[in-house]
Amino acid sequence: MSDQEPEVASEEVAPTGPEPSPQQHFRSRFGGISGGLAPVITTIIAFLMGGLVVLLTGKNPWHVYKAVFKGTGLNWFFHVGNHHARIPFSAHKMWFPWDTASVAAGNLQQTLLLTTPIILTALALAFAFRCGLFNIGGQGQYIAGTIFAVWLGTSFVHLNPLLHVVLCLVAGTLAGAAWAGIAGILKATVGAHEVVSTIMLNWIAYWVGSYLFGEGGPLQGSQAFIPISNDIADGAKLPVFWGSALLQGLSIGIFIAVAILFVYWILINRTTLGFEVRAVGFNPEAARYGGVSVARNYFLAMAISGGFAGLAGALDITGWEYHIGESDIQASTIGFTGLAAALLGRNTALGVGLASLLFGALINGTSGRQLDPSIFRPDLAGNLTTIIQGLVILFVGLNLGGIGLWLKKRRKPA
């Protein structure tokens, strides 16, 4: 018999917590800030390594990055002064701290135009990801959206303008949703892996688009031998509120994209649908036990994701491109830029917004139009963007937490 009389602990005594594993420690210490810090570190490292590449070409990375930054138009915010701005869609002017007609303003319009579809294709990945699905079909869903926007935008030319543009956006969204929905149905019914099916759907969209707008295709424009569609009707164009519509000014599409970021946040965090999607994403078996239909959620998550990407395509057409050509479809990589933005933004609404702005700015800042060739060759600069994008994906995949854990294990006490 034990003679030890342990002190009688009262019920109120602090609980013995679970014995945390080192991973949990690391997460508790790093995880709290990893929401914001890890992506920032990831980005900094990617930029430093991009700088090394610049150095290898014999150029000064500091000058190159400065020139790129200037090209993004983000320097616009730093030049505060006494200016006047036209109130959008009216003849009136009002006082404004920034010059809305400067070169930087034009650059910023470009950056925001590029950011718009990146936000939405990133959400296409993020939403599915929350359901445990890896939707890399954003590219194909985007193409589906552009096809329907062009088709409807070039038809019904006498429709009421508001109705026409809304029709184009809704049709583009539904087209993207249907395209992704195919992968969703295949996943839900026969368990076909969404990565495989969305990649194949990407290629189908690519070739269907190439056929439709190509030489002799049904949506090829009235100019013979030029594989480009007609411009959509004026009524199907989104209003441009900053800059000139002829010079690719900024349309209200950016506000639609930002609004969709809010919709995404509410959908995920505040609705029963989001609750189900997240439950299925974390633990499908527990969700099923909780009375959630896993198959239904797989389908819905894919369809909603595809809707985001389809809307991205429709916004590009109605916002500034107005037409599309065979080569545009074949050259576009917007779906994959969105993928990088979603990964960097950790599938949160705010993160996706910021990461999309980063990539939009980077693409614009390194484009041939913006970058002075004497500082850095623009064709190389475009590759710099790709390098930084790739590094970001690599680092996010690497999981900084894992590295920290490894370092910790290496470190022996003195």
Next chain:
Amino acid sequence: MADAPLLELRAITKRFPGVLANDDVNFDLRRSEVHALLGENGAGKSTLMNILYGLYTPDTGEILLDGKHIDLGSTKAAIEHGIGMVHQHFMLIPVMTVAENIVLATEPRHLGVLLDYDAARKRVRELSERYGLAVDPDARIDRITVGQQQRVEILKALYRGAEILILDEPTAVLTPQEAQELFGIIRSLKSQGKSIIFITHKLNEVLDIADRITTLRRGVVVDTIPAAGATEEGLARMMVGREVLLRVDKHASSPGAPLLQVENLSVIDDRGLEAVRDVTFEVRGGEIVGLAGVDANGQSELIDAIAGLRRPASGRVVVDGHDLTHADAREALEAGIGHIPEDRHRRGLVLPFSLTENIALHGYRTPPNSRNGFLNLGAMLERARRLLKEFDVRGGQPSTPAGALSGGNQQKVVLAREIDSDPKVLIAAQPTRGLDVGAIEFVHRRLVEQRDAGRAVFLVSLELEEILSLSDRILVIYEGRIVGEFPPTATEEELGFAMTGGKREEAA
């Protein structure tokens, strides 16, 4: 017993951020001894053993082997010093044979590159004969039982020259019969000079197998005592720090109308085999019916069929007059089935979800938790706060992820959710698996409360002791059939015999 200790851990302290996992712990092991390390979940047992096996480095303290200081910076160093560990979750390669698994990484070779399989098989056979661990060296790991896999793990450690064996909760995965066989093996190892550290939180096992017992509580050694003369009550008090009721306190049942009726139910399992065969029984309001059986005799499939998670092949399931035979999980929940699943990690909880979200896992789609498809976070939070308090869930706020809680507290969350949804029928599958004495007492008390509140409780457990102490009637399942019904006064032997197919229709 031997004189100087073979192994000594002196003044070991290990701190994790926010937790003092081991606080000035002293522990020693003599040659040819079984030394049990007893403690609740989270008491610091695993941390201490992971230090001994070279997985963690202690903040302070030292380890002595044969009186000499040793450095254990890695598991490799531990193995070289003759320390072997059998983890709770086995580390075997399922598609390889027993012999291949045992010799892995130190294989006998032909010409330096080719596996000399015959030599491997021979050595495995020698080892298994020497220590009385019967295994077939040519069997594939995924074709043998869990008990046999554990033997393979032990053989693996012996093959690598282990003199000291650490067994981490070795009986957690075993049936009662397999546990007895394991104890036989431990005794045989002991008689051949091996020293064994036996980690557990099960009191009866400790008294059965150990020579000495060290109890840890919150990272501190409470005491080290000889097993001879120790009692379960005394050990429980040392572990938990207060008096613990080991026996369930309950009145006689007063069964009412049948709330769960299962008629001629047959269920096909994932492999397409008939796992449940023509099962008929009922559970009345106000009684606990226990289902005893060896693992994998159709219990899981039977529960799934009742809970709407698996379509029965034939037969009927009726809950309070409603036919639920073809219901899905949602319909079963709405008809009044509460279900404490056997695996809380796989099914019962969404571990990354907050406690609030886990508590709303069934109710999220109805008011007040949500309206018109929008969640009402305030109502969800209020319910979580109330239940966490009512069920004494510790170590977490409503916003804490469920994965951060200890097993006992996780189970309390599941229990709270299922009981609070006011079910007519409560299915409790292995409700105390992996829990320590304090938490087991809590769960048992709550189940009896449910019975007394007039609910039908269907208890499925692999622990005969649990079945015997809680049930008002006991059914025994064997190969998918109910092979007998027993009163709670039945003995473990009677039940054990029926569970292994010994007799049929042995009426009370």
